[in-house]
Amino acid sequence: MPVKTSLTPVDAPSIRSRPVYAALEPRPGSQHLIVADGEGAEAVIEMLAKANDRSGLLATAHVMYTPGPNGSDMSAALEALGAARFHRAPTIPAMLPRLQLVVAAAHMGTQFYLAGTEGLIGQAQREIMATGFPFAAIQKEQRGSTVRRVQCVHCKGITENVATDPFRCSHCGLNLFVRDHYSRRIAAFQGVNIDAEDPGLVPEPVVRFK
Numbered sequence: 660m661p662v663k664t665s666l667t668p669v670d671a672p673s674i675r676s677r678p679v680y681a682a683l684e685p686r687p688g689s690q691h692l693i694v695a696d697g698e699g700a701e702a703v704i705e706m707l708a709k710a711n712d713r714s715g716l717l718a719t720a721h722v723m724y725t726p727g728p729n730g731s732d733m734s735a736a737l738e739a740l741g742a743a744r745f746h747r748a749p750t751i752p753a754m755l756p757r758l759q760l761v762v763a764a765a766h767m768g769t770q771f772y773l774a775g776t777e778g779l780i781g782q783a784q785r786e787i788m789a790t791g792f793p794f795a796a797i798q799k800e801q802r803g804s805t806v807r808r809v810q811c812v813h814c815k816g817i818t819e820n821v822a823t824d825p826f827r828c829s830h831c832g833l834n835l836f837v838r839d840h841y842s843r844r845i846a847a848f849q850g851v852n853i854d855a856e857d858p859g860l861v862p863e864p865v866v867r868f869k
Contacts, residue, residue, distance in 0.1 A: 676841045678777065680801040685710035688770035691720040692761060693742070694783045696751065697727020698803030699775025700737050706772065707740065717742050721761060725754050727776060728820045729804045729869075751779055758783060762790050771797040778808040778819060781846030788843075805868045809837055810847040817847055823864035825853045834861045837868075 683706035695703050703722070710716050720742040726732040726749075734747045748754035771787055773780045780799050787797055806820040816830025824837040828850065835850030842849065854861050 677839050678781070678799070678801075678841055680780075680799050682706075683772050683774060683798050683800045685713075685716060686770045686798075689719065689766055689768035691716055691770050691772065692765065692787075693720055693722045693772045693774075694754075694758065694779070695723075695737070695773070696725045696775035696779040696803075697729060697731040698733070699727075699773075699779065699800070700724065700733035702774035702800040702802050703737060703772065704740070706774075719743060722746070723748065723754055723758060723761070725749065725751055725779070727803050728778070728806055731803060751782060755782060755786065758786050762787050762792070765790075765792070767792075769796065773797065774800045775802055776804050776806065777801055778806070778846070781808065781841075781843070785843065785846045807837060807868050808847045809835065809850040810842070810845055811835055811850050813852060817845070818850070821850075822866055822868050824867045825861060825864055826850070 683702050685706055693703055707713055707716065717740060721744040722737055722742040723746050724734050724737050738745045746757060748757065773783050780801065784797055784799065788794065806822050808817060808819055809821045810817045811828040811831060811833060813833055814828065814831035816828060818829040821837060825834050828835050833852045834854050836853040838849045838851060840849045
């Protein structure tokens with residue numbers, strides 16, 4: 660069975676904190692900040708194809724992009740769109756300082772488009788909302804790799820690009836079960852010790868996120 664790469668409102672999970680995604684839609688705005696990684700570039704290209712005033716949107720657009728955790732790099736295709744500003748970062752951590760500066764200088768009426776992995780979307784959303792922009796101004800579409808950013812609830816360390824469940828915390832070494840509970844504040848899912856009551860009794864890791 661193929662792995663789903665995008666959630667729509669009808670796929671909304673029962674856990675309320677679990678992020679829900681939908682297709683990006685062009686919206687009127689004074690500025691357009693587009694942040695993507697990996698195959699998120701495809702969502703951006705599709706969104707722009709639906710715009711009634713594509714050239715006008717691009718003339719006020721700032722596109723920020725980084726390759727995905729699976730190595731997917733579509734930066735050339737995004738740069739070729741002709742946005743007013745385009746920046747390629749090697750990693751999400753390298754992108755965040757620039758994103759913080761751009762968001763701090765943004766005006767009300769700016770529209771935000773986030774596309775790609777949940778790790779990228781969650782961290783970008785956190786930076787945007789920290790400056791006071793409304794949640795309604797942020798669109799999100801998950802594309803590509805489904806690996807997760809997970810916080811160990813015991814040591815509070817965060818492990819990036821988790822593919823298996825359970826997995827070993829990269830900070831304290833505990834074997835963690837990946838929960839669907841999600842924290843917007845830290846932009847991460849929660850990992851809980853799976854063998855707390857029976858130390859050493861750990862199921863074989865299964866690849867759940869690709």
